[in-house]
Amino acid sequence: MALGRLHESASVYQQALQFAVSQGEPLPAGTVDLYRGLSELYCEWDDLDTAAHYLTTARELGKQAALTGWQHRLGVAEACRKEAQEDLEGALALLDEAEHLYVESPLPNVRPIAALKARIWVMQGRLTEALAWARERDLTVDGDLSYLREFEFMIFARSLIVQYQNTGTAETISEALSLLQRLLQAAEAGGRMGSVIEILVLQAYGHAARGNTTEALKSLERALTLAEPEGYIRVFVGEGSLMAELLERISGPGGRLKAYVHQLLAAFGRHKDARGPAIRPGSGQTPRTEPLVEPLSARELEVLKLLGTELSGPEIARELVVSLSTVRTHTQAIYTKLGVNNRRTAIRRAEELNLL
Incomplete structure (x- = not known):
């Protein structure tokens, strides 16, 4: 994840x-972590x-094999999903449990549970903690x-930005942005593009909090350029309404980057009670209902119809006799063309356009 190669990782x-x-039963212990x-x-x-x-599959395998040491890692992964659902208390409870179940590993833990909890505290406004x-x-x-503490320093910078928003102390935001610049240089030198994207998003947030929209948009546009090929979503959507406002002010990008911005704004809309993509309260805009600018291909329509069933991604791949990565590529293209970022919303949008 730190390298930013999401598709390659998948x-x-x-x-x-x-x-x-292919090795048969019992499956290797590491299958849970896959x-x-x-x-x-x-x-x-x-x-x-x-x-x-x-996650469900991983948990079932872990129980069947009576493995140890996997529960806290699954708890962290489930907390990520809870956070995406805006259930911060639920995410924090899972992290508390994961912390209790934590088993030391020879591998370095670059995203400590305590840092993940601190990140949620910041989101909850529990800045003192x-x-x-x-x-x-x-x-x-x-x-x-150092790389081992990079994530912790990012959370610290986030805390300073929120502290500035609460107090208005100029020194605090200057320190936060200075720290982020140092983190950015270190991540770039180490080739950690995933970290670079996260830091640039935080930079954009910090500049916007300071009122420097020009610098905020510069950082954001670079983050978008790096993130678009890998389909990052949560790193932007997780920043809330201020990031949505910045995305709506992005001007100039065309082609794939423009479609990507629309996709992100659609994700913001879905996470705000499905109020519609790229719509800001009081903007006077209405949700898009116009026909698609770029129609779906015949293969994409096949995939879209299967998305409307109960089949999982791997099952769709088997049905079409293609690899899962091919299904994912078609699905991402469908989401982009429909201006959505979720299977359920894609089907709803397709029904509105009489594609099913």
């Missing part, structure tokens, strides 16, 4: 799963139904940066 997970299944990894990818793509499917966590972790604006 392909590797799928190939590893195919190999694991399903968990896929759930996290689909959560970022905002396909929460598919994420839930993979978030800043106390930062002090406990000895996080400072001029601290030594």
Whole structure:
């Protein structure tokens, strides 16, 4: 995820799963984490139904094999889904449980559960607790940066931005933006494009909070350019209404990037009680009902019809005798053309356009 190669990661997970299944029963212990990894990818793509499917499969496998050490990782993945559903209390409860179940691993934990909890505290407005966590972790604006603590420093910068929004202290936002610039340079030097995207989004948020819309849009446009090929959704939508307002002010991008912005705005609309894509309260706009600018291909229509069934992604792939990555490519194209970002919404939009 830190490298930003979401599609490649999904392909590797799928190939590893195919190999694991081909070995017969019992499945290798690592199979649970393959399903968990896929759930996290689909959560970022905002396909929460598919994420839930993979999580359920992972949990069932873990129980059947009587494995240990997997419960806390699944708890973290489920918390991601709860957060995407805007159930912050539910996400926090799952992280508390995951923290209790945590089993030390030889692999470095670059997204500690405590940092994930602090991120939710910031979202809930519990800034005192978030800043106390930062002090406990000895996080400072001029601290030594390393990949292992990169995520923690990002949460700290987020805390400082929100603190500025609460107090208006100019020094606080300057420190936050300075820290983010250092983080950006380190992530770029390490080739961690996933981290670069997250940091750029935070930069945009910080500049916007400061009232510097020009700089905010510069950071946002670069983040969009990097994120579009991999289909990132949650990294933008999770930032809330301020990010939606910035996206609506993006001007100039054409082609795929323009379609991507529309897709993100549609996701914002879906997460705000389906009030419609790219609609801001009081804007005087109405939801789009015009025909598609680019029609669906015959193959995309086939996939769309199957999306309207109870079949899962892997089952659709088997039905069409294609790989899951091919189904995913068609699905992303369908979502983009329909201006949606969710299977259920795609079907509703298709019905409105008499495509089914």
